[in-house]
Amino acid sequence: MSFVIADSVPWHQGEEAMHKLMHVPYSENPSAPYLTPGAAYLAQKSPLIALGTVDNQGRPWTTLWGGNPGFAAPVAQSVIGVRTFVDKKYDPVVEALFGGKDNGEVVKEEGDGRLMAGLPVDMENRRRVKLMGRMMGGALAGLKSMDPVEQGKEPEHAGEAQLVMKIEESLGNCPKYISRKHITPAVPKPNLISDSPELPPGAVELLSQADTLFISSIHENSMDTNIRGGPPGFVRLVSNGPDGAVLAYPEYSGNRLYQTLGNLKTTPLAGYVFPNFETGNVLYVTGRADILVGKDAAALLPRSNLALRVTVTGARYVENGLPFRGQAGDPSPYNPQVRYLTTEKPAPSAQGSDRTSTTATLIKKEILTPSIGRFRFKISDPSAPGKWTPGQYATLSFQNELDMGYSHMKDDDPTSINDDYIRTFTISSYPSENLTESEFEITVRKKGNVTRHLFMSSERSGLDIELRGYGGEFRFEDKPAGKTTTLTFIAGGIGITPLIAQLPGIDISRLQLFWSVAVQDLGLVLDTYRQFPELPTSTTLFVTGTDRDLSEEEQANLASVSGSGTQVHRRRLAQRDLDVPQAEEWYLCAGTGLKAVVLNWLAGKKVVYEDFNY
Structure with a gap:
């Protein structure tokens, strides 16, 4: 049953078209049709969430909310609640969700609810999770001044939004291209500079410095919000006139799911938010997004095999519009050099400092x-x-x-x-x-x-x-002095590597390891046992594969493992095996299939996991 649940989100025709276009071998959609425990945990721990929705003209928009971890959290099964400061005047997503009602009146959605997507993101630790669902209800109210001298006066255009969202899909994503940011809350003091599709100088300057954008796309009754990152200036300005600016940026190699581009393949509309983390200035853009592949991509952005060209049909450039600030940390080690348009010369300001080789x-x-x-x-x-x-x-x-x-x-x-x-x-x-x-x-x-x-x-x-x-930050949490707890780790095959790296620094007697491994890979088990002779007695091993046609070496390895003091089961890991009442938290490192099943089994428990989908 767990496998059915984990794999019940089919690819739509746009995603399938992108897979075919990019020669991606078939694999199951890893999205879960509910809020997974890992997604719920990350949503609560993330200081930011990018939100996307569609306005009454059918245009997608994206915004970025947050400031402190905990402003978004699960409130029921597959339901999250959000409460945060917002720009109640010029934020296009606020406008679409609340329809101009900013007096605290509860807004309830009829029928299935308003289509939405979200991306809780912890940029400091390079973690993110995609959410898709429906708005169930919410309320928007003004803020009372926190300055005693100004009490009784509301900060102009600042508000507090409360939102309840039913989650219909969730998916953990890789850390590629996320540059670290330390996020702190701030009260927005929005000032609209321009609402023209022709970008003003301030917006152009923001683009030239941006190393992060968030994008929302739609497909029928589904929506996707995700992040794109790169070196400062990776988004290039192709042209800028009264009919609307044209932007372009490369699509770097990712997890090859092509969920955003799959949406754009069938519905070439996208909503963007470009934040300036230091100043709080923000550029909102909506427009037509055209996918460029192969020669078409390289003709616009040399050395690119895949790119997007965005024709802006609506935009808002707002100063001090963000409810947070971000202090820059390390750039992503994945970031390539800026790819310039064929029509421009390299601009030194966009090049950044050279990476030490x-x-x-x-x-x-x-x-x-x-x-x-x-x-x-x-x-x-x-x-x-x-x-x-x-x-x-x-x-x-x-x-x-x-x-x-x-x-x-x-x-x-x-x-x-x-x-x-x-x-x-x-x-x-x-x-x-x-x-x-x-x-x-x-x-x-x-x-x-x-x-x-x-x-x-x-x-x-x-x-x-x-x-x-x-x-990466896949480390075991330090325990207070004198407190000993069971350290439970579930590994699928090569997923043992994060544990191997940390074994010399922990008390192995605290460890309870559940390791699923193919019979062909028992050489890895024996090598690990040779490095750590105390490990076998802390390990329960689940050896998969038939006994038929085993080589002499495989038979010898199986005999050696069976005589090592390890509990050996010649079957797959099952839910009953994970009955460990004293376990306060679980660590998991496995492939997509096993990870999805184990997360279902451990629903409601704290699970820290590592992904290999990138």
Whole structure:
């Protein structure tokens, strides 16, 4: 039943068309038709939410609300509530949702409710989750001044919005292209500068500095709100006149679901919000979004295989319109250089500071199973990327090794057309544990161009790749001194790597590990046990695959594991196995299928999980 629930959201024709156009192999839609526990948790922990809806002219708009974690939270099954300061005068989403009623009157939606989409986002930790659903009701009221001298007066055009949204779909997304921002609340003091589709100078300047946008798109009775990021200036201004500005930006390689572009394929309308996190200024845009592929994309934005050209039909540029401020942190290590229009010369102001190039050299390779290997790298300049912590990933660029340049079609390797050859791999070694400070290890499964290249490479050949930095926060929470609790971890196959990286720093006697692994991958289990001899007695192993046609090595591995002190089950992990009353929180690292099932089993419990859908 859990599999049916997890896979019950079909692709629509626009998404299927994009998959075919971009040569994406078929896979199930990972969206869940409800608010998953992980999505609910992230919504409550995120200080921002981007919201999209459609106005009475059928135009999509997007806004950005928030300030403090907790302003949005689950209030019932698959229902979230939002309460936050807003610009009640010029925010187009506020206008569409509340229809100008700002006296606290409750607005109730009839029938199924107004179509909406949301994106709770924690930019400081690069986490986000997509939500789609319906507005059930809400209210908008003015704010009373918090200045004692001004009591009795409302801050002009500032208000407090309360909103209840029924969630019909949710999906966790990858951290790619999110530049860190530390968010703090602020009272909006909106001042409308322009409502013309021809952008004023302030809006043009905002675009030239923007490293983040949020986009909403629609398809019949569905909607999508998502984030796009890049280096400052990644959105280019093609033209700007009385009939409306034209914008363009590249679509970088992502998770290849193409949910936003799938909507645009059938309904080429999009709503954008471009925030200036430092000043609180904001640009709202709605218009026609045309998808450019292959030569058409490269003709507008060289070195791009996929891009969007947006013709603005409506816009609002508002000073001090945001209910928060954001202090810039680290840029995304995924960000490429700005891609300029064919009609413009590179502008130094948009180039940003050059990224320090750091080389990671392959110095050791160990093949643990036919499809899993461990690779050790030595960093040429360890000070450049800084230090990494257990549970983080390394961002590596294989472009110099594998990128063969632009190709319109490549039937022998179609996935390479839209591949940036940038990958994140969980670091599976502990800092300086049997390694020097300039070394780290990754343990990966052979799957795709990059990992195949790694498996074929030799440490004697001098494989040098670019290390772009470290990221991720998948760490076990520290417990107060004297407090011991059970540490429960569920791993699916190679999903054991975040745990391996942290084992030297924890008390293994606290650990209760549930590990599902294919019989062909028992070499990984035995290697892990050799590194950590205390681990078998803390592990319950679920070995999948039949006993028929096992090789002698696989039979020997199975016998070794069975005699290690581990509880071994020759079956899949089941819900009954996770009856651990003393577990306060669960950690999960698995593929899409197992992750969805386990989250259903652990509904209502605190689950911290890592995703590999990017």
